[in-house]
Each structure stands twice: as C-alpha cells, then as structure tokens.
Amino acid sequence: MAKWGEGDPRWIVEMRADATNVNNWHWTERDATSWSSEKIKELMMDIRVESEEGTCEITEVSKLEGEASINNRKGKLIFFYEWDIKLNWTGVSKSGVKYKGHVEIPNLSDENDPSEVEIRVSMAKDEPETNLIGVMRRQGSNQIREAVALYISMLKTEFTQGMILPTANGVSHSRVTEIKQKAETNMPQTSKSQTCQNAGVKIPTCKVNIKDTFLTSPEELYRVLTRQELVQGFTHAPASLTADKGGKFQLLGGNVSGEFLELEPEKKIVMSWRFKSWPQGHHASITLTFTDKGGETELQMEARGVPQGEEDRTKEGWKRYYFDGIKQTFGYGALLL
Structure with a gap:
C-alpha cells in the first residue's frame, strides 16, 4: 500500500480544509478508548458463520480490556491500541444440537498486523466435541480477522477526521505537489x-x-x-x-x-x-x-x-x-x- 501522501494523486483522498493547528506543528492527542470499545463490540457481535456442519455466531463480548489513543505531531499520526478480548459463541448443528464455546484474542495491538493476531477458539466447559469448532477455527477466525482489520481501518479514517489539517498555504503535504507533477x-x-x-x-x-x-x-x-x-x-x-x-x-x-x-x-x-x-x-x-x-x-x-x-x-x-x-x-x- 502507498504511504500517506504517496501514489498517483487521483487515488489520494483530498484533505479537509481548516485553519486549526496550521502546519500540524503542535502535538495533539485524542483518546479513542470509549469509541474503540463500542466499535469492537459492534463488529464482533455481527459475526455469523454458516457451513455444511451448521451455523455459529458470536453471542457475547464477555471481556474487553485495554485502551486506544491517537497522537498527531508535525502532521504524522501515531496510533496506539492494546486490547485483551474474550468472546462467547454459540453453534447449532444441522441436527439442531446446540453447542457453546469461547474465543480469546489475548493481544490485539498496534505491534501486530491483523493477519498476525492470535485467535484461540475453544469449547465451553463440559461441552462435547463437535465439528463446529473446526468451522469457528477456520471461517470464524477469518471473520474475526476481518472485524479486527476493519476496526483498525475505521480508527485510522473515521475517528481521525480533523487531526491532520492543511498547512498555511492550504496543502497538507508537499509530497502531493511533487507527485502531481510526475503524474x-x-x-x-x-x-x-x-x-x-x-x-x-x-x-x-x-x-x-x-x-x-x-x-x-x-x-x-x-x-x-x-x-x-x-x-x-x-x-x-x-x-x-x-x-x-x-x-x-x-x-x-x-x-x-x-x-x-x-x-x-x-x-x-x-x-x-x-x-x-x-x-x-x-x-x-x-x-x-x-x-x-x-x-x-x-x-x-x-x-x-x-x-x-x-x-x-x-x-x-x-x-x-x-x-x-x-x-x-x-x-x-x-x-x-
């Protein structure tokens, strides 16, 4: 992917026009913990998997501990987030038998790519074995990674609006002008x-x-x-x-x-x-x-x-x-x- 401000300018989203914090020189910080908590819950509770074995879905976010924040210094956004997440899931086999299980995401942080996030899927205590656990470990984990990636993306787009603003002459990055000339x-x-x-x-x-x-x-x-x-x-x-x-x-x-x-x-x-x-x-x-x-x-x-x-x-x-x-x-x- 192109770095911020690089690439063909027609693929680059135009910056918001504002005069606050001209040149993005001052250090600004925004607490994203509360917003992140609600967004993660919303994305995780939307997960549902259907397969030949039956259906599985996330029914509860039983643990969500951590924090998130964004800093802007000289036009550069620095993201920090660290979360310990536990989910409950319920599965129903094709024969109508219900099963319960858990998902642990022990370290969702800015140090790891979504594809590297550890996801542990298990059955609840005293639950019998079922092929649905394999469904959750494959398709379920894929959807969880999608939700994680989407949270990170929305944190970097939705929540950051207004944090990087134009310089005094109306251009946020001198690199954009250089790219336009090359284009x-x-x-x-x-x-x-x-x-x-x-x-x-x-x-x-x-x-x-x-x-x-x-x-x-x-x-x-x-x-x-x-x-x-x-x-x-x-x-x-x-x-x-x-x-x-x-x-x-x-x-x-x-x-x-x-x-x-x-x-x-x-x-x-x-x-x-x-x-x-x-x-x-x-x-x-x-x-x-x-x-x-x-x-x-x-x-x-x-x-x-x-x-x-x-x-x-x-x-x-x-x-x-x-x-x-x-x-x-x-x-x-x-x-x-």
Whole structure:
C-alpha cells in the first residue's frame, strides 16, 4: 500500500480544509478508548458463520480490556491500541444440537498486523466435541480477522477526521505537489475508440487485465468487495456503495465512482467504473471473475474502455488499492501470478 501522501494523486483522498493547528506543528492527542470499545463490540457481535456442519455466531463480548489513543505531531499520526478480548459463541448443528464455546484474542495491538493476531477458539466447559469448532477455527477466525482489520481501518479514517489539517498555504503535504507533477507524463498505447456518453466525443481506449490469488474463499472475497464497511476497510478511506444491480458507488473520497451492472455472488461482478479525472461521462467496463482454487480464490479483473495513456495508472491503482489493500487488510496474502 502507498504511504500517506504517496501514489498517483487521483487515488489520494483530498484533505479537509481548516485553519486549526496550521502546519500540524503542535502535538495533539485524542483518546479513542470509549469509541474503540463500542466499535469492537459492534463488529464482533455481527459475526455469523454458516457451513455444511451448521451455523455459529458470536453471542457475547464477555471481556474487553485495554485502551486506544491517537497522537498527531508535525502532521504524522501515531496510533496506539492494546486490547485483551474474550468472546462467547454459540453453534447449532444441522441436527439442531446446540453447542457453546469461547474465543480469546489475548493481544490485539498496534505491534501486530491483523493477519498476525492470535485467535484461540475453544469449547465451553463440559461441552462435547463437535465439528463446529473446526468451522469457528477456520471461517470464524477469518471473520474475526476481518472485524479486527476493519476496526483498525475505521480508527485510522473515521475517528481521525480533523487531526491532520492543511498547512498555511492550504496543502497538507508537499509530497502531493511533487507527485502531481510526475503524474503529468503519459505513456500512450493505441487501441480502440469509445464515445463518452455525455460529451459525445470519441477517445482512444485500451484494455487492462490483472489476475491475482487470495488465500480465502470466493464467498469471503465477494463479501469484501460488496460490503461498504469492508470496502472502507481495505481502501482506508470513506466509501458509499449499494451492491445491487443499478446500485451506485463512490470510493476514495469520490475519486472513483460507478454503477453495478451485474452481480453473481461468488462468481462475477460487472460494473461501470471511472476516475474523477477522466473525460466527463466516460466509464470503463470492469468485470471481476472469481474462480475457486480449493482453499484459494483466483480473481481476474478485466477493464475495457480505459482511456489511452491511463492503462498503467489504472492497473497500478487496482493492484495497490484493491488487490494489495485486501491482502494486507484481511490477511489474504498470496504471490501475484
């Protein structure tokens, strides 16, 4: 993922305009403990797993001890959080038998990536053995890691609004100007022409393909790409989307927008998609195809109608902000094919 203020400026969310704490020079601190406590409970209580063995769900956050805070010094945000969490879960087998168990997350802290967080799943005392514990250790743990990653992302986006503000001349990071200058260089490649819907002008276009493998199921990967809170999680920026046919979406603070044209759960997503900087009314057609590889999912992105000269930036943006973002946020890392 790009560091704060780095990368193609069209993928960067614009900073909020304000005159407070000009140049971000003063040390500011914000206590995030109460907000974090409520957010963690909300995310954990939303966890539910369905499988051939039955269903499991988190029924209680029985222990949540720790603290969280954010510091801003000279425009740099420093995050601190440390939590000891215990959860209770209930499972119901296909035959209707109920089981109870526990989940321990002994050290959720800023020192560990979500994929490295230790998750211990066990049965409650005197409960008989059941295959549902395997379901919780696999799918349940995956969803818990997603919830952990989402909490961290929301802590770094939702809760930090207003902590990094523009400098006296209205620019938060001098690096952004430097990047914009570099971004002016085009790398033209000829392909097809396409008419902008609103402008009525034909522009040369091309096709972009990316294929990558994720260490998760098609069901989970499809879920990550179609739930607003999870999209906000891996893009680390505000997003709005309605994952239905004809539903609109805006990502990365409005720098990316479009419409869902076709959704086939766990198999395919088709959408119209555009950069804010593209010619007015021009959209590319994006098709995401999910292929189950037995414990892994191959995701292929095909973009048709990308403006000529934008193919490299489009490919790099998808790789960095979608593919790599999902891997790093939810721990689905695998080598690029």
